[in-house]
Amino acid sequence: MNKWWAWALLALSQDFFFYWYHRAAHRIEYMWASHRVHHSPNELVLASAYRLPCTLILSLNWVFYMPLVWIGFPPLAVFGVLALNLAYQFWLHTTLIPRLGPIEGILNTPSAHRVHHGRNPEYLDKNFGGTLMIFDRIFGTYQPEDPKIEISYGLVAQEYSLNPLWVAYGGFVKLIRDLCKAHNWRDRWDLLIKPPGWTPAPTSALGNP
Amino acid sequence: MELFLYPTIGGVIYVGFLAAILLEASLYKSRRGKPYPWAEGGISRSLSPSATALRASSIGLLSSASSPEPSGIGASTPCR
Secondary structure (H helix, E strand, O other): OOOHHHHHHHHHHHHHHHHHHHHHHHHOHHHHHHHOOOOOOOOOOHHHHHOOOOOOOOOOHHHHHHHHHHOOOOHHHHHHHHHHHHHHHHHHOOOOOOOOHHHEOOEOOHHHHHHHHEOOHHHOOOOOOOOEOHHHHHHOOOOOOOOOOOOOEOOOOOOOOOOHHHHHHHHHHHHHHHHHHOOOHHHHHHHHHOOOOOOOOOOOOOOOO | OHHHHHHHHHHHHHHHHHHHHHHHHHHHHHHHOOOOHHHHOOHHHOOOHHHHHHHHHHOOOHHHHOOOOOOOOOOOOOOO
């Protein structure tokens, strides 16, 4: 890691794997149970950047960065670049910075991240990038902010609890409740890996699907 | 050297972020026309359920916003 391009390559690769971690965190219920904590504020302010889950290790986010170590990057360098990536994202969590002209669509900006935190139907599951928007453009999840749309922030079913334990672990409580209510193991597996909001097909009183 | 360097960098970042939050809070009311969320009892309480329902109805989210749990959202609908 004594060449500048090695750090540049690591930063680019790390953002690629962050994109896929982040996308999975939104589309896989088991991972969303942790990540929903970050989306629980109903307003977007800088302080909400640090409403972060304390269950990330449980939600396997580290698995997404393992390939960087396997291909030879030092674990400490991977961890350091990840920390810088997350520090960069602090300033994205505000409504006071307008669109930033030519860098929109290239770098992650407050405007792009407002879309990511929006619960408006047209803004759900968009703009997963950490520092760059290029992977969103490549994989079809980029959505620029529309000034005509007033953004509503937070979860689809907004969270009003001020109990930190509920905010931190409520996603897992709901998931466990759903798993207990499921009628078979196939449904339980699907509840874990399918997108948030997925529910098993209703079963009638006669037992027909 | 590193014993002091890394805590110093961390401290500068910490103080910088804190200053940014305070700056945002001081500008918030004049720019957004409403108090900074902490003035109303926390980020989550910044919108009352009734106000949320009104806003949600204007963007087509009334059914989910009026209930504390997601409801009526199928597997094919992106839901968060």
